[in-house]
């Protein structure tokens with residue numbers, strides 16, 4: 728199977744000389760379709776940096792990133808942003824919903840940019856919000872939803888444009904443990920039933936328990952990998 732995303736000896740350096748920080752140091756990683764991968768490691772080990780590179784939000788100092796077989800470095804800025812929009816779903820710790828838009832409008836936004844017809848947009852959003860347990864709350868704005876509900880909107884938003892992969896940076900960090908567990912169960916089900924590929928950057932043991940693959944980072948390098956059934 729072709730990997731969805733591959734990093735080849737990717738490094739990301741900040742600063743120079745005495746202040747040089749190797750946030751990532753020659754990391755080679757292939758993410759296969761259907762995986763539920765957790766990138767774990769101590770604070771400062773490079774988890775967020777790796778996720779940013781994998782998602783094409785940042786460019787490696789050395790090495791290369793390949794998205795669906797194509798090197799990011801060969802893409803123009805426009806091509807890369809279109810690629811991200813069409814193939815990658817992002818979920819962030821702080822939800823990052825647009826405050827003036829309703830739950831449904833937040834989900835619809837990317838499909839609007841993709842030029843999908845209104846009827847199809849509405850139908851997909853309705854079904855997806857129902858799927859994440861927010862049926863009946865489509866017209867609420869983020870400040871009218873709990874943190875867990877807002878993160879469910881973020882999951883729906885990431886899923887609804889049918890990306891190849893969802894990247895989630897500490898998605899449970901701001902949630903209480905029961906809300907976090909419910910959210911993870913839902914993502915796990917989307918992974919098992921619909922084959923959605925997820926990559927998490929996390930400290931959360933609940934994510935590690937559910938992961939089919941654990942990638943341990945230390946000082947910007949892959950220290951160890953575990954595969955589970």
Ligand SMILES: Nc1ncnc2c1ncn2[C@@H]1O[C@H](COP(=O)(O)OP(=O)(O)OP(=O)(O)O)[C@@H](O)[C@H]1O
Nearest residue numbers: 741748749750768769770771772773774775776777
């Ligand atoms: N913009 C930046 N400028 C300079 N150094 C940076 C920058 N971003 C990250 N770093 C450094 O790169 C290293 C890796 O950071 P990164 O945020 O990827 O770690 P992390 O494992 O996600 O940490 P945490 O678990 O605390 O979020 C750290 O030493 C960090 O200080």
